[in-house]
Amino acid sequence: MDILSLFVAVPVITILALVFSKGLKQARLIAMVGSFVQLGMAINLVFAYFKERVVNNDIMVFTKDLVWFKQFNIHYSIGVDGISVALLVLTSIVVLAGVFISWKMKDLPKEFFVSLIVLSTGVYGFFISIDLFTMFVFYEIAVIPMYLLIGIWGSGPKEYSAMKLTLMLMGASAVLLIGILGIYFNSNADGGPLTFNILEIAQVNIPVEAQKLFFPLTFIGFAVIGALFPFHTWSPDGHASAPTAVSMLHAGVLMKLGGYGVFRVAMFLLPEGTLHWSWFFIILSAIGVIYGAFAAIKQTDLKYINAYSSVSHLGMVLFALLMLNKTAWNGAILQSLSHGFMTALFFALIGMIYQRTNTRDITKLGGLLKVIPFISVIYVIAGLASLGLPGFSGFVAEMNIFVGAFQHDDMFYRVATIISVSAIVVTAVYVLRVVGIMLMGPVKNNDFLELPKATWFEKTGILLLLIPIVWIGVAPLWLSDMILASLEPFIKGVL
Amino acid sequence: MITGVSIYELLTVTSILFFIGVYGFMTRKNLISILISIELILNASVINFVVINKYLYPDMLQGVIFSLFIIAVAAAETALAVSIIINLYRQISSVEVKDTEIMKY
């Protein structure tokens, strides 16, 4: 079996093993082993990728193509470029961290881990497919376990949130489906066969009218999961209700599907449509950036703060992608990664705090730094990374984005950029506000004095996430190079 | 074939019969009446087949044979419907449509 199919096969084997397991201990062990294997594979993939790149200059490497449904020309077609590899690594790390964070899952542990791994299967599959159909299949596989994960193990208005999330994402996939079918039926514009293969479609000159029609459908279809402004409402509710590991996976990985899909499918395959519509979506995403940041200020629930901050950050990803230049794109990918680790870390920490204090309301918390120093310190670090302090991944990403965005000499782009940049300031406000209220000051509740310290598995989870943040922040160039190299075909195709 | 009567008149009659049947099905309040309305519809079809066969395509017997089978099936249908109605009557002592609507909305 080739190196990429393993990313689907290993989770499936893990699931099967989990189905036959009994009790929490077995389940978490199997899940951990499975996730470890995946992490190993991901790291291996990075090295393999660099090795392969030297000899292979294709857009995608490690490609494999199996005919699936002959009549529709549907293939099981996989391959990776630098972007996918980076996102795969992100996924494997977050999943493993998620397993560690859920170490003490009490209610229906087996089912929890099964759902979690199903979700990760979908995400892996999504990142490795280069066939629209396969991609769509994995997209939906990734979405549907969210319902159970939030609904069963969530908190608060979990049924409502789960339903809202599932329906909005599924509704988005409805729009997306039309887009995909539109692309499919225009993929023979140059006389070839109808195809779902992204690389083949990229060679085809799809008629401009069709591009203008199907671009917004495809874009919105993907962007909803990337929390595009008017369609973001599922995200805060979903995050707030979800259990910790799910929030991590969701914010850290699942929402990246949006940006990736927009980039890989909508923009790559429909360049004329992109040019025609980009102004509109730039406005939406800029609003999203600002709105998310301001909304985060108003919140008192930790998870809501983080959820809105995600809206803001991912709005920035979409914004950068629509800026249509190399630097901004690079920034967008880096932002995806950075945000993935960061938010996952945030949610992990919030989960730990909630587990100990039974509240997420920052007004009721205070002085936690004294009580649980490890968690609090990490929280501060994560916050600093989030507001883009140099030395952390956030800085690298946002720097790239704004530099790239400002390269446009058109007034519209510059105004939009300036508006978005101001979001950084707002970010600083809400991050520091939380730190100030929650971590500093006196301990508001005497019960909190006896809170337990972080356990080994919590620390492991946190460190897993923290290391990449710092690493990207300190040594971004190898990653940048990998991404930039992979951006070449896009630059040729879109610009 | 009836001398002096054209196919149009006959088909008009069957159409009227058909729509009486449909009207009856829609408006009648009694299960038996509804059943009779359905018989009207079926009979309209039977006559239609025979008339069309006789007037338009007299060299083949397809329509006539068809009507024979329709009659047989209609008999079976009625027998079955009436047995179910009888069974219903034993439980609710009524064959009114309004009494058969405990399942609604």
Next chain:
Amino acid sequence: MNFSNFLLMRHEILLLAIILILLIGEIFIRVEKKSSIIHLAIFLFGIHTVIGFFTIEERSLFGGMFRTNTMIHFFKNVLNIGVLILLLQSADWLKAKIFSENKGSEFFILLFSSLLGMYFMMSSGDFLMFYLGLELSTLPVAALAAFETAKRISSEAGIKLILSAALASGVSLFGISMLYATSGSIYFDSITELITSSNLTLLGMVLFFAGLAFKISLVPFHFWTADVYEGAPISIASYLSVISKGAAVFILMILLFTVLKPLMHVWDNMVYVIAIATMFMGNLFALRQQNMKRFLAFSSIAQAGFILLGLITGSQLGTATIVYFVMIYIFSNLAAFGVVQAISLQTGKEKMNDYEGLYRTNPNLSLIMMLALFSLAGIPPLAGFFGKFFLFTAAASKGYYLLVFLAVVNVTISLYYYLLVVRAMFLRKSENPIPYFKNTLYMRLGLIIAFVGILVIGLYSPLYDYIYQLSSVFN
């Protein structure tokens, strides 16, 4: 006359033989030993199903009244498997409730008669055979719907079913008579050659459409569906929603794609409107249902609307996707109905609220139910997704993007109410959940076959290729 021709009617003759054997069994087996007929019937039908898989040559008999080809043959086999699953699932119910009243063999006889009617309907080469098949497939089901004679709603279901069926077939007949008037033949082949787009033909076609629209429960003719499903025994509701609908879709497809092909510019508009109406009606009504049978009834109306998306294409792609979808639909719906049946038999509970906390007591049942519902909703990697995706692709291939969009919106709506059931089973905890129970061998077998079908059919692509290859006979 060459008697070897009868070998082409293998399905029909075998099934008839089974019916007669059961009838003789019913006459001669003593009352105390009657329940052994269940095993006999399932065994015989199992053999019948297996024999059905042997290949068959393509020919028509009786001057074109009866025809058979690989596609029809294939679909008969699909129905066979469906009925076999159904029998396995209803064995316990029969044993517990029906054989005590000494009318169990009638259940089999009527059910098989109805299936026989479907065989004839699908194999029909002229309108007479078609009509007879249609009636033979409907009337026994009406008797079966009223089978639980002690229950009032059962009788009501029966009377509603038979009255609507009779009306529909009457209207349909009137339409056929008009087609006969314009073409001068009741043979499909001759009609195809002779048909012209006159007003009378169009009227005939529309009226004719009504008869099958009733069986598929498309929108203007869907009124009976929910009531009948609720009142009828679950096996029969399941049969109506799966087997009966499948066969009707199949023959409607054949008729529209071959006989009425010259009128396609008319019926595609009709199908377009009906498809939208059916999907919305089914889905919106399903939202507020509490009774599982009613719920599945409206869900199956909505599914019928999706099927029309394939019908509208009028191409080989349409044929293949419809058959594929119907096959998947059979498995998914049978699994769902099987679970409802199992629970209803053990506890008598049929409300959605009763399912709360089901996962914690009966994980396997609720898992099957969930996957069946997800398959119905069209969630990958379950088979339903592939069926729906291909249907949408087929419709989009003719440029009906708006229709596809509305359909996908409906998929989202339908997901909502499917998730309601999942919510009850998985998310909720109940004070008074359905206690754990163990299913018998037959029920388990029935559920497992359906379950495996849901998992495998979609992913196993050669099956679709095979269907596509078969479907060339109708285009």
Next chain:
Amino acid sequence: MGSEAIIVFFIAGVVLVAGANFLSNLISHKSDNLQKREPYESGMVTKGPTWVQFKVGYYLFAILFLIFDVEVAFLVPWAVVFKDVGFVALIEVVIFLLILGLGLLYAWKKGALKWE
């Protein structure tokens, strides 16, 4: 005279009955009293409604009759052409009658022919 004869005889029947009724009304002696107009039940006063639910056995026989009467409708064309078709028709009708006979046997065993 062709098929019009059916109408003629129909009219003749109507005329006969109506005419005789008319004649009878014309010449008969009339007297009226209430008791005369009561239903005659051997001199007893009628009790309860007459139009009540009836024994279901009648219905069973009606259904059986329906089955076999329809069967006759199918046998008539068969009988007419039997000489021309020959052996195949014989086989077919044997199968047909066998199934019907089985149906009769079934009704018999189920007690539909029992009059209690």
Next chain:
Amino acid sequence: MNIALNITKTIQDWLVSFMPESVSSIAAMVLVALMYLVIFAVAGLYLVLLERRVAAWFQLRIGPNRVGPLGLFQTMADALKLVSKELTGTVKADKFLYNLAPYFVIISSLMALAIFPFTQGFQAFDINIGIFFLIAISSIGVIGILLGGWSSNNKFALIGAMRSGVQTISYELSIGLSLLTMVLLTGTLQLSQIVEIQKNGWLIVQGHIPALIAFMIYMIAGTAETNRAPFDMVEAESELGAGFHTEYSGMKFAYFFLAEFINMFIIAAIATTIFFGAWLSPFGITQSIPWLGVFWFLGKTLILVFLMMWFRWTFPRLRVDQLLTLEWKYLLPINLVNIVVMAIIVWLNITINL
């Protein structure tokens, strides 16, 4: 004497000679209808007389002998008496159906009478589905009986009508099937052609054993069909008063009475036509004089009528369950087998042709 195939045509040809064609056809119809009404009435009246005389003869009595020579006008007088009686009816009856019932009874028997070939050419209309028509039209009579019984709103009448219904429909099967057995021999349903075929020998001879069985079944079923003893549960005097026509009086009662006797005649006439060669003389002895056919036809028919009367005074009345058992458990299965036997005989061509 050369008579055309059909009596109406003969009359019409004669009429055309002195009046315009359009008028003549209507006149011909009226004439034929009148003629049959007369036949109907006369046959009905004298069959009643015959019944009484035969009954008397069986019981060693004399029977009616006062009115007219040998009592020949007895039934005429009875009829006159009935006409002059008041037509009463109950207040509770469903008036419309109550009055409608006699029409059904009379019309059905009148129509059946119309298609018999009394002799060559003496046939009101020669429909090509003759036997089928007979079976169909004889079923209508029972509707009249049911309507009459039900609409009277009288328990005796209703029970009588229901019994009549179940009995008639049961035995109608046997009539149909036994006639069908003979159709196998003829291959046609048209009565004139059936007669034509019998020139090679009456069908009861042609079909030998199965035909004999069919004839016996037919006579039993025919007796039951007309609700005559021993199958007269319908009007079982000792149980039901007068059965379905309890509430009918005067002329209205007379219709049922008349129809019963005409039906008896019809049953016998059908048997004559199908089994005994209609108007054909034995061995063709009077073939040169076609008008003698009427004599042969009536002669054979009256013999069969006599047979039915004989039944009446010989057998005790059956119970309802016995009656149904006889039909469903004996006659019907025998009949079904008989059809197959007959089919085999026809197929093997071992019929007897003179």
